Amino acid sequence: MITGQTRGRRKPRHHVTGMVNGMGIRGVIEAHDGERGFILGAAWLRGCPVRVGDTIRVEIVPEGPQRGDLAEDVAAALDAEPEAAAFFDALTQFYRRAYLRWIDATKRSPALRADRIAEMIDLLKAGVKERPKG
Template identity: 55%
Template structure:
């Protein structure tokens, strides 16, 4: 997924937070998802967050430590965080496509949880016959809304 670059004027995010308006629809840019978790830079400083309501809101410490407050013009680069559907192995991508609820839940997870599931599935290198069973189990868990494998 291609990063999106733009210039924005920071806004007051309430309670000392800094809000960055996002001038594009992330659903159109990166595909429809329940939650758009992103990573990138604002004024050359690393950020991670969630696009909600057409903006990304950064904590008070982030703005204070970088000297960025409301009313400043900043250059922004954002991209979806962590492994995306297009990055998945074909067998897992097909399984998630076949179970839309599981796929949508996978898309909404933070990268930590997505990567944990992927590591467990990929841990079958010495037992390839186990891979299909693990994929089926992961799809079942995701369909039930389970963030982590028990």
């Protein structure tokens, strides 16, 4: 069950992946008309019709790297900056992984790693999904 909690902070959105009636899905759990859930789009429904009142099997897991999966230095930096952390948590796995790959590319240079973590935090606080190339 997804509870909406991440290290004591409430996330507005949860990117998930899994299966509904045996068919793969990716979705975002968020507020819809006062309730939390995800919407199955028309394309998905064409392949696996579901009708009101049907009993269905739903299996979902969080998508992409979660806070508990992060290196200690990255997790500590996010914990110290709640605004950046909330934005990071709301990113899709594509953007989260891109930031983490960029940081992990510095394994042989601890000073550069620290600089990149600090830059990531600044970018996240500014609401930048993807670091500028170059």
